[in-house]
Amino acid sequence: MRETNEISSVQIRGLIVSTVIGVGILSLPNKMAIAIGNDGWIPIILGGIFSIINVFIINKIFQIYPNKDFFEIGREALGKWVFNFFIFIFFIYNMAVMASLSRNLAELVKAFLLETTPPEVLIITFILATTYIARSEIQIIGRLGYHIYPIIIVSIIILIIFSLPSIDYTNALPVFQFDISKLPKAVLDSYFSFVGFEILLFAIPFAEDRNNNSKIVRTSISAIIIVTIIYLVVFFLTLSQYGLHSLQRQAFPTISLIKEIDLPGFFIENLDGVAMAIWTLVIFATMAPTYYSAGKILSNLFAVREHGFFIIPMIPIIYIFSLIPQNVLQIETILGTTINYLGIISVVILPTLIYLIGLFKVRRRADE
Amino acid sequence: MNKKIIYLSIIIILIPFMTGCWDMQEINQILFPYSIGIDLNEGEGERYVITITYPNINAIGKNATQEERIHIVSTVASSVFEGATQLSTRLQYPFNFKMLRVLVLGKNITNDAGTVKEIIDGMSRDFSISKKVRILQAEDSAEDLLLSIPNAKRQEVIEGTLFSMLSGKRSTSRYTPITLTDFIREIDLSGVAIAPRAATGVEDIKFFGGAIFKDYKLIGYLDEVQNRALTILKGKWKSDLVVASFQDMTISYITTGSKMKRKFIKNNEELKVRLEIRVEGALQEYIHRENPTLNNTELIEDMEKAIEKELTKETNEVLEMLQKEYKSDAIGIGEYISKFHPKVWKEVGNDWDEVFADMDIEVDIDVKIRRRGLVQ
Numbered sequence: 001m002r003e004t005n006e007i008s009s010v011q012i013r014g015l016i017v018s019t020v021i022g023v024g025i026l027s028l029p030n031k032m033a034i035a036i037g038n039d040g041w042i043p044i045i046l047g048g049i050f051s052i053i054n055v056f057i058i059n060k061i062f063q064i065y066p067n068k069d070f071f072e073i074g075r076e077a078l079g080k081w082v083f084n085f086f087i088f089i090f091f092i093y094n095m096a097v098m099a100s101l102s103r104n105l106a107e108l109v110k111a112f113l114l115e116t117t118p119p120e121v122l123i124i125t126f127i128l129a130t131t132y133i134a135r136s137e138i139q140i141i142g143r144l145g146y147h148i149y150p151i152i153i154v155s156i157i158i159l160i161i162f163s164l165p166s167i168d169y170t171n172a173l174p175v176f177q178f179d180i181s182k183l184p185k186a187v188l189d190s191y192f193s194f195v196g197f198e199i200l201l202f203a204i205p206f207a208e209d210r211n212n213n214s215k216i217v218r219t220s221i222s223a224i225i226i227v228t229i230i231y232l233v234v235f236f237l238t239l240s241q242y243g244l245h246s247l248q249r250q251a252f253p254t255i256s257l258i259k260e261i262d263l264p265g266f267f268i269e270n271l272d273g274v275a276m277a278i279w280t281l282v283i284f285a286t287m288a289p290t291y292y293s294a295g296k297i298l299s300n301l302f303a304v305r306e307h308g309f310f311i312i313p314m315i316p317i318i319y320i321f322s323l324i325p326q327n328v329l330q331i332e333t334i335l336g337t338t339i340n341y342l343g344i345i346s347v348v349i350l351p352t353l354i355y356l357i358g359l360f361k362v363r364r365r366a367d368e
Numbered sequence: 369m370n371k372k373i374i375y376l377s378i379i380i381i382l383i384p385f386m387t388g389c390w391d392m393q394e395i396n397q398i399l400f401p402y403s404i405g406i407d408l409n410e411g412e413g414e415r416y417v418i419t420i421t422y423p424n425i426n427a428i429g430k431n432a433t434q435e436e437r438i439h440i441v442s443t444v445a446s447s448v449f450e451g452a453t454q455l456s457t458r459l460q461y462p463f464n465f466k467m468l469r470v471l472v473l474g475k476n477i478t479n480d481a482g483t484v485k486e487i488i489d490g491m492s493r494d495f496s497i498s499k500k501v502r503i504l505q506a507e508d509s510a511e512d513l514l515l516s517i518p519n520a521k522r523q524e525v526i527e528g529t530l531f532s533m534l535s536g537k538r539s540t541s542r543y544t545p546i547t548l549t550d551f552i553r554e555i556d557l558s559g560v561a562i563a564p565r566a567a568t569g570v571e572d573i574k575f576f577g578g579a580i581f582k583d584y585k586l587i588g589y590l591d592e593v594q595n596r597a598l599t600i601l602k603g604k605w606k607s608d609l610v611v612a613s614f615q616d617m618t619i620s621y622i623t624t625g626s627k628m629k630r631k632f633i634k635n636n637e638e639l640k641v642r643l644e645i646r647v648e649g650a651l652q653e654y655i656h657r658e659n660p661t662l663n664n665t666e667l668i669e670d671m672e673k674a675i676e677k678e679l680t681k682e683t684n685e686v687l688e689m690l691q692k693e694y695k696s697d698a699i700g701i702g703e704y705i706s707k708f709h710p711k712v713w714k715e716v717g718n719d720w721d722e723v724f725a726d727m728d729i730e731v732d733i734d735v736k737i738r739r740r741g742l743v744q
Contacts, residue, residue, distance in 0.1 A: 111495040173707035242549070244555035259499050261548060269465055270498060 006208040007142040009219040015145030016197050016223035018285035021152055021230065023104045024193030026252045026279070028231055029238040033247040035186035039178040040235055046183075047190030048228030052221050054348060055197050057355045059217045062204045064358040069205040070299040071300045074350075077357045086350045087297050093342035094294035095314070098287060099321030100335040102126050105283050107328060112255070112276045123322050127315055130284060134291035138202050139351065139360050147284040155278050156230055162261045162271075167240035192340055194227065198347045200288040202296055369638065394561055396425060399459060400467040403530055405510030406448060406487055407474030414444045416477075420463070421512045432665055438518055442511055462501045466496045469531040471548070472566070474510035479578050481585035488514075488584065491548055502534040505579035505586070507567035516568040533575055534564070541599040541608045542592040543575045559721070560698040562590065562598070582696045590686070591682030597686040600645060600679065601699040601731070603628030609652065612678035614671055621675050621737065623649035630704045640728040641701055648681070650739035668737050675735045683731050697724045 009013070065073045074083040085302045106122035114122065133144060200220055209215040238253040250256050255258025258275040292307070294314060299307035299366060375449055405419035419442035441459065445451035456462045471491065477483050491497055506513040517530070534545040543564035546554075554561040562578040578590040578598070599605045605626040611618055616721045633640040646695060651671070702720050706713040716723045 106660050174710035177710050243553050243557055246549070246553050256499065 003135070005139045005206075007139055007203055007206050008208045009215060011142040011146040012200075012203055012207060012216065013219050013226070014147070014149030015142045015199060015203060015224040015289065016220055017226055018145040018148040018152060018282065018288045019199050020194055020196040020224070020227045020286075021280055021282055022196065022286035023101060023283070025231065025234060025282075026108075026254045028190065028193050029235045029247060029253045030250050031189050032235060033239065033244055036178045036182050038172060038239070038244055039175060040186070040239070041232055042178070043183065043186035044231050044235060045228060046187045047194050048224055048231075050187070050191050051197060051224050051227075052195040054351070055200065055220045055224055056217060058198070058200045058351050059204065059213060059220065059356060061351060061355050062210070063213045064355070064362055066211070070201045073358070074354055077354045077361070084301060086346065087301065089342055090337040090346035090350065091294055091297040091301075091341065093346045094290050094297070095318060095321055096335060096339045096342060097290050098127075098294065098318045099324075100331060100339055101283055101290070101323065102318065103288050103322040103331055103335065105280065106322075107331070108252070108255075109276060109280065112272050120319075120323070124286075124315075124319060126287075127318055130287045130291050131311050131315065133284075133288045134295060134361075135272075136292075137310050138206050138292065141292055142203060144288055145285055148281055151278060152282060153226075155275075156233060159258065160233060163237050163241060163257055166260060167237060168243075169236075169240045171240045171243045172236060181364075189342075190231075192343065193231065194224065195198060195343050195347050196286060196289075197224065198351075199293065201351070202289075202293055313328070372454055397461045398464045399461050401452075401465060402467065403470035403472060403514060404448070404468060405442075405472035405474065405506070405514045406477055407509045407511055408476040408483070409444050410476065411437065413586075414446045414453065416445055416447070417474075417509075417511055418443055418445050418448060418455070419472075419514045420452065420455060421514050421517065422463075428699055439519070440514055448487060449494075464496065465494065468474055468496065468501055470534065472510040472513055472530075473503065473505050473563070475506060475508055477510075478505060478579065478581070478586035481583055482585040484581070484586075488548070488552060492552060493517075499547065499549045501646065502531065502545050503548060503551050503563045504530065504534070505563045505565045507565055513566055513568055513573065516573060519571065524568045528567070530573070533573070541596040541605060543577060543595060544599060544604075555581065555584065557703045558697045558700060560696040562595075562698060580694060580698060582694065587696065588694050591683060594686050594689070597679075597682040598698060600626065600628075600683055600733075601643065601686065603630075603643075603645070603700075605645075605647070610649075610675055610678065614674040618652065618653075619671055619674070620653040621671075621735070622652045622736055623647055624738075625649075630701070632705060632709055632712070638728065639712070639716065640730065641704075642730045642732060644743050645731065645733045647733065647735045648738055649736070651737055651741060654740075668740075672735045672737055675719065675737075676733050679733050679735065680731060683733070687731065690723045691727070691729070695721045695725045697721070701727070701729065 019126075029040065032043060036043060061070075061073060062068075065076065068076075071087075072081075074087065075081075078086065102123045105126055106119040109122055110117060110119050133141060192368070197220070204210060204216060207216055234254055234257075236259050238250070239247055241257055242250060242253065247253055255272055255275060259270070259272050261271050291311065291314075295307040295310045298310040298314075299305070302310075304310075321335075325334050399422045401420045401422045403421050405421075407417040407419070409415055409417050412687065419440065421438050421440045424437055424439050441455050443451050443454045443458075445454050446498050452463050452465070471487075473487070477487075491501060492499065497610045499622065520728075530584065544562065546561065551561045551563065559582055561581045563581065564575050565577050565579050566573060566575050568574075576592050577595045579586055580588045580590065596605070596608060601625070605623065607625070610621045613619075626645060628646075631642040631644065633642060661724050687699075690696060697720065701716070701724060702713075706717060
């Protein structure tokens, strides 16, 4: 099956871009403006650089242990119990991400599109829709990402064209006026908008070019660069449109920016509905790989070959998780913080640990 | 067989869930308000008088069944959105504010910063209201202004009277339309925003000048010529007609565009800003009794000087008023310094209003007559 059904490099790029871009793109400009002001582009670029390092490490793991999948590698490097502990945290992390995504989606769709539909119904229907794709193998999810990817790029280009007439680029000035002590927190904030590339851990073993490691490294790094550029564009557009003070108050500056579009002659206006529809697709492409990873981890923990069995029983767990926050602020404080801590463990520490231990073992073997 | 029955029953159970959704609404069963007017209630009862106008759908189209083009309703409420809710109990359908175009602030409301801020905040917080809503200050009460729309003659569009006057490119700088986003942004940046004023005439509605809001409080007015001078000082002057006197007669000059450069000069702790304004345009009217032809360069240069003199007089007047009387930087000098000279801004930014009032601002206007028309 591996031979006939593989993920091409282009699909990997699409998969990463569509997985990484999610809720973050709507609120990132606001977060950066609050954290560091006009110079929010610096933490975005630094966040991108850290993600590139991270992606590079993930790729290196598969170079050290060729022709093995993530679970085999992890067991070999860390030992069964330590690795099981880590992937359990990884599993919880995926569930929390799912919960947060579906709750955010429900809140926004309710606000902009379906005012009277209860959010519970929105959450459950969306999780059900994702269930369908998450039961498939990674190749199919790769193809999903590959098809969502152009939609993202085209919408960003349309956004640029439509908002250019009304922006005042001098609002981005002055540059380099930030307080250096605020930088670490801002970089951390922007870094969390880049997580999602951990799907590489599951995708690389099925990649077409898995024997040509440098090609996958190049594709995945180019994907992160594309995401960085998209974030920078959105940041500059919103900053130029609103100026710093207004941007610091906009909860979802990207959507507000779309609401500002007003072409003459009543031709196109109130584009927020269309934008929400596109964004729903983008969130779908973010949720599907996350859901898939969660299922894959469970199937591995219970030593079952087919991950599809675990997808449907997870629905109620995600649903309950997503209803824990009592209001919009708590989505960020409760779910957001949980995701950030668990994310650091499972996305940063776990691959780095495997890589270092792998490197160490390879060296020792070479010495002997 | 057994399987078929199970599938069939699943489908039958699903049917009721597939028939529609929570949000099904017929478009002709929603009212789309076009403008909303807010006044302070001076009589008994709640705080505001909310007036809402919306188009009468039955009066649109060829086979219109009703004459009246606009419906105007008003109520007394404690907030804008409460007003809308109250009104929906009196009307057959609910409101949807997605198409809201114009916000009219009554005169008595604009004297209180808190109230204006409250209204603006409510509008910008709402998910459905377009942030392109134009803000207008009524010379008297907003309710009267909206009630006079149906009386306005020469009204062609259904209901959109106010909005049509506030949108589109008009060759005048006598008033400057402002949107909700711009209003908030300008107050954030410089503390001052200027909204056009509107008054009811005998048989029409007139827009003129501007109302100066400083930190959401009305502090003064600009008349039409002053508003033009302000547009020149902001560097946003597009097309307009200037009338200047030249050798005992009047010449009129059409501008096609202007460019402005701000220059910051600092010497001996004294802040100085020079505004270099380049105006381009053509001569519209020129009748000279003795020498009716316009064919030498010197004459054109003299005319340019005359127009420059006129414009400099206008702008200096407004500058003087802004600096001395209102102490409010409506022309974006502070914004410019904070963007391009952040170090200077750190020193003076905290008490900018005082610094601005004592600042030396030099206006240098350069008018060019490029064309003279079809006849010499």
